[in-house]
Amino acid sequence: MTRYMMEHPRTLVSLKFFGQRYDSAKSSISEDLSIIRHAFHTWGMGRLETIPGASGGAVLTPFYSKENAEAAIADLVKEVSDDSRLLQGGYVYLSDLIGRPDILRRVGRLIATQYVDKDVDVIMTVETKGIPIAQSVAMYLNKPFVIVRNSSHITEGPTVSVNYVSGSVKRIKKMELSRRTLSAGANVVVVDDFMKGGGTLNGMKSLIKEFDAHLVGMTVFAEGEVSGERLVDNCTSLIKVNAVDDRNKTISAQAGSFIDTVFGNKEN
Amino acid sequence: MTRYMMEHPRTLVSLKFFGQRYDSAKSSISEDLSIIRHAFHTWGMGRLETIPGASGGAVLTPFYSKENAEAAIADLVKEVSDDSRLLQGGYVYLSDLIGRPDILRRVGRLIATQYVDKDVDVIMTVETKGIPIAQSVAMYLNKPFVIVRNSSHITEGPTVSVNYVSGSVKRIKKMELSRRTLSAGANVVVVDDFMKGGGTLNGMKSLIKEFDAHLVGMTVFAEGEVSGERLVDNCTSLIKVNAVDDRNKTISAQAGSFIDTVFGNKEN
Missing domain, CATH: 1.10.10.10 (Winged helix-like DNA-binding domain superfamily/Winged helix DNA-binding domain)
Structure with missing residues (x-):
């Protein structure tokens, strides 16, 4: 059973x-x-x-109790705090983590914990590295997920597209979603692997509006440091990667806003 | 427990x-x-x-017993046999299926059944729609998966790339994998959502050779019809989508080579 x-x-x-x-x-x-x-x-x-x-x-x-959630996040912080993850330009290598079943189970259960008492119809993410995150959450919430694409693909049928400004590189890009994957009025949770300026998340927000759907919340695996203003202000993060020191090649990771957001008002 | x-x-x-x-x-x-x-x-x-x-x-x-595997595949065939899935140019819309937890659990357990007694270190797929398949298999085999990308991404660090001929459109394309995601000698299972000419799978085969890794087997969710020769000949498919009739807008799906390949020589 x-x-x-x-x-x-x-x-x-x-x-x-x-x-x-x-x-x-x-x-x-x-x-x-x-x-x-x-x-x-x-x-x-x-x-x-x-x-x-x-x-x-x-x-x-x-879902996770607060205690288990804190332990799971501490584990993630430990995994990310590894100087060899530092790439050129202050980027952080995370691809191995989002391909590991043990990490994905933890991430999926964590994010599912946040939305466990909300009405959720579908999880949305953007290709490529957001997909494993979305799938893990979908498995625990037992709801489907949809993938927003960066360019037109002939095999998807009619699509709806929006332009968005990629915050970190200040370039206008385009994202699109197949017309039939999302219905009007659907309650959508947006997830992604990494947030810097928040441009991509903002793009998905516009896309949800285009479909007349409803945004329930946004959660990312990792939040990076950003100079200047962020384009979205209500996104939850599991971990924060800050003080990436490009010269000394060190990374400092810590817990993100998750515990406060999810357990802040609950007596758990 | x-x-x-x-x-x-x-x-x-x-x-x-x-x-x-x-x-x-x-x-x-x-x-x-x-x-x-x-x-x-x-x-x-x-x-x-x-x-x-x-x-x-x-x-x-x-894993699945033969009986359960047959039932799971019959379910998949039923889901795909829907004329409204037909897109222009003989393509078939499958994006909704690879975003549904119930389908992914079945697909993951099926493909895991094929490799359950083999030495597998890692699952490989190519972005975008192969990812959910790879992740499901990875969850059941409890092994990591790696994502081959179609173009260079600054956030991945050093990569190894190969050129390949996309069979269906006869165009030379490029795929690449981050250097640190796959180690030499690793036993690799390749999965993807759809195979037509087999060009993409063939590209991953070359990539595995470049990394001095070892190919254990290849399995796709759906196999389409192809005019002319296929570039790979030992790929297992869960279902076959043939006789897509573009004029009458009908699709005919049936079981693929999976049951024969996996249970053909076993007494189960």
Whole structure:
């Protein structure tokens, strides 16, 4: 049952289904569910709710407790604090991290924690390195994700495009999304791997407006330092990479705004 | 325990770890493990192995039985067999599928089934739509994935690039991979969303050679029809999309070579 619900998170599974599948009495199913509920609660890994009645059942919602979230972020900070990640021009090499299953599970569960009690229909990101982040979040929220592309691709059908200013290089670029991937009125969470000036995130904001959809929130894996003003001001970050010292080749990473944003007003 | 092992597949977890974590006697841990083993076996969702001795423990390896694999592929065929997916020029719209968690879980587990008994160090794909496929496989095999890029990106550091002929459009293109993402001698599984002429897959093959790495196998989500010869001949496909009739706007999808390739010689 744990396996089934973990592969179908945030989905109502009826007790009848479990009963037939495992050929067990309803009472022993209920007993097992309360063991699972207790385990998820004790370990701060999510909650299991049971809905009574004929159309009822059990729903497993994975997330992190504050304690687990802090530990997960501390791990990410440790991984990023490695001077050999420094590239020319103050950029930071993160590609290996967003290709590692253990990191992606942590990042997905963290960002899902932020939106666990919100109405979310779809996760949006821009190619390329935002995709693994979006997919991890989508897996935990059990919602689809859409990929905004940087240039026209013949295999996508009709698209909607917007121009945006890439903050860090001050250049006008274009991003587009296939017409049929996003419906009007959808509640959208925007995620990406890295934010500097916020131009790309701002572009996705415009795109959401073009589709008459609704922005629920924005979260990035890492936030870099920026000289001057940022184009978006309500984006959550898991970690902050600052004081990249190009001359001494050192990097300093720390926790981002995540814990404050997500657990700031909650009693957890 | 099921939750922990599902989030750490193909990882040896010591019984001592479980004992301390759950404050239980070794005998009751062993009993629970044998229930989990039985469940995974009965449902054809993988296997649980226990390794005896001081350095022993339990390893959960998720995969599909032949029966489950056939059902999963039949589901995919059904999803793709939708005439509204037909785009201009005989292309097929699949972007929504590779953004759906339920589809990605199935695809990941299917492809992982093929390589479950092979030595795999890393999954490779090319941007953009191959990424979700690679990530799903990576999650089930618990190995990292690397993304080959179509053009130079300043934030990746030194790269190695190869030229390749895109089979369907007969144009020479360039793909590249950051030097530090792949080590010499690594065992690589190549995956992608769609294969037509096989040019892109062939490019990744050359790239693997450039890195002195070893190709374990290639698997694509969908294989299209091609006029003339294909550039690769040992690529497995989950589904085949053929007889795309541009005039009557119909699509016909069917199972690909997967079942034969993976279960052809096995008694399952």
